[in-house]
Amino acid sequence: MIEALLTSTDLTGQEMAILTAIVIVAGIVRGFSGFALSAIVMASAVIILPPVELIPICWWLEMSASVLMARGGWKEADRKIVLGLVIGSTIGVPFGLMLTTSISPDLSKLIVLLLIIALAVSQLAKIRLPFLATKPGLYGSGFAAGVATGLASVGGMVIAIYVLSQDAPAAKMRAALVLFLFVSSLTTVIALLWFGVMDGAAVARGLTLAVPTTFGVIMGQRLFIPRFAAYYRPFCLSLLCALAGSALIRTQFA
Template identity: 65%
Template sequence: MIDRLLDIVNLTGQEFALLAVIVLVAGIVRGFSGFALSALIMASAVIILPPVELIPMLWWLELSASVLMLKGGWADADRTAAIGLVIGSTAGWPLGLWLTLSLPVETSKIIALAVIITLAVSQLSKLKLPFLATKPGLYGTGILAGIVSGLAHVGGMVVALYVLASDAPARQMRGSLVLFLFLGSITSMVTLLAFGVMDFSGVSRGLVFALPTLLGVYLGQKLFTPGLAQYYRPFCLVLLCALAGAGLIRTTLS
């Protein structure tokens, strides 16, 4: 039965075990931070699969996590902003995915990891851009998030930068991210199908690894301690930079 499962997901036993651990840990981070699931998996698992094969799998994992967290996200989110971001993201997704499909695998790996590091460092430095708080900034952020999602499936981090610019409460930031990722999953599926990226391997891997991801999200929500909330986000971003940096060095030297 194990051999049959490995054939379905087209992975070796070692790759399967490593990927299961990666998505479990990423799920825990998503559970208490509200974001970084795809970024953590992309930064870690890019040594196993190229970005173009990770992106369809990540679609299913993000959808699963968003469904589990949607109740609180819907209540807390800035819905107007979330919908505007999704509209912009829908326009940007095709361009990002086209870049991923057009570039050599090693080049797309390097770009994906570099994007993750840049966004993480930007958030660690508490970069705030007043322009983002305007309506053009809203849709521009959405378009950029769509491009980055198509390239590395880390559009949530771009949206987090937008929320920082508006000085939204942490609860609203978390909710808006959850709602954006959920609604964005619906529109991005159309793009993935149109480009032929959502293939059998992507679906099978997504459904199989959704289970450890959901377990991680559940544990992350349970482990969340409001008194320590101020330390969670910096920890996640530092971890993200470390993982992406290590992956970038390994990809560059290989």
């Protein structure tokens, strides 16, 4: 059974164990913060697999988490804004995938880790861009999120910057992120199939790791305490910076 699983996923037992631990932690963070699942997986697992192989895995993980969390997002999020973001994202994803599939694994790792750190730091600094509150800003943010998804499956972090510019309540921001990640996943899979990165091994890895991810998300939802909501985002972003920084050092100076 285990041998067949490892064969289908093209992973060693040690790699599978490490990835399982990573997705459980990422699922917990996604459960109580509403974002950062893929970013944490990318920042941690990029030392095991190149980004182009992690992107389709993250799709399965995000879809699993979104199915559990989409109901709350649908009720609380501004659906017109989410639709505009999804349209922009759908256009942007192929551009990100085009770059990811055309550069070397080492360069893609460097780009992914620097992108994660830059996005996390910008959110920690609470950078607000007034332009994003306009209609061009809406679709432009969606497009940028799509490119980031194609590059590193971190489109949700770009959307977080957009939502931050709206001065929206924390619950509404979390709901918009959750709903965006769910709906955009449905359109992103088309691009993943078109570029051939969603192959048999990716499907096997994604389905296998979706189980511990779901467990982590459920744990994270139970850990969510409204009065501590203000502390979740800084904690998650600081964790991302630490993980991405550590992986950057290991990949560039090992």
